[in-house]
Amino acid sequence: MATVGEVMAELATLDDPRIRDVNARHGDDHGVNLGRLRALAKRLKTQQDLARELWQTDDTAAKLLAILICRPKAFERAELDAMLRRARTPKVHDWLVSNVVRKSPHAEELRRAWSADPDPVVASAGWALTTDRVAREPEGLDLAGLLDAIEAEMKGAPDRLQWAMNHCLAQIGIEHPGHRARAIGIGERLEVLKDYPTPPNCTSPYAPTWISEMVRRQGDR
CATH class of the missing domain: 1.10.1240 (Methyltransferase, Methionine Synthase (B12-binding Domains); Chain A, domain 1)
Structure with a gap:
């Protein structure tokens, strides 16, 4: 050892x-x-x-x-x-x-606690765990409520928290067709990361573009 x-x-x-x-x-x-x-x-x-x-x-x-x-x-x-x-x-x-x-085994408890933490870096960890649940285990999540929070808070959030909330927004739009139009609409209104410099052959983190591209790829499979 x-x-x-x-x-x-x-x-x-x-x-x-x-x-x-x-x-x-x-x-x-x-x-x-x-x-x-x-x-x-x-x-x-x-x-x-x-x-x-x-x-x-x-x-x-x-x-x-x-x-x-x-x-x-x-x-x-x-x-x-x-x-x-x-x-x-x-x-x-x-x-x-x-x-x-x-x-x-403490992931869900920490997700809930961190998402509401006043420290934006800690809160970003809660949102990252929420994004993971949106993709893998959405049962029990209030997706409409998450979109409400994103719409109200993402524009003015500090960078790391904003990035995590934007990822959650995109994931909801990608994985859940019933919420896709609203997710794209929120992204278009807030324009978060719209002008983010994106290398060639990479997908923009701007949520409307990200959602549309990933849905297109899923349709190509």
Whole structure:
């Protein structure tokens, strides 16, 4: 079994200043190639105690590695809540929600609590979990109510929360034909991310375009 000191030393050897510079433009503060990080995680295998120790270092690469080698169902609700509030960087935040919290038995309870949290970054995690439910397990969700909240709040929301709400808007329009026209209409009125620079061959995050393109692709299958 590797010690936290040994793993941190190995992470230091993987740090690449060029990758660090690229990541810094997106708000992340690590320089480890994610392919190499995943290879290290594969070699270490699941180690819950080591994952907890790596998380406590507060180093971004170590936190990402901790997410890859942890046992998601082993965390208590309060522990996950504290972890999210210490996630700090976008990549750690996103990986924690999608790879750990989503697989936890506490996911639904945290989704409800986080969605109403006054911290917009925490609230964005709640909306990300809601988007996942819209796609995979919509039973019991008030989709019309979600659209009401998006229509009222998304335009003025801080960036990360706005992005998460916009994703939920698009997912509702893509997955639920009965709400599609309203979702597109909300997107057209609010114009959130309408002018977002989108590389060639990528789908715009502007909800009306995103919805229409994904529905078209589903029809092509």
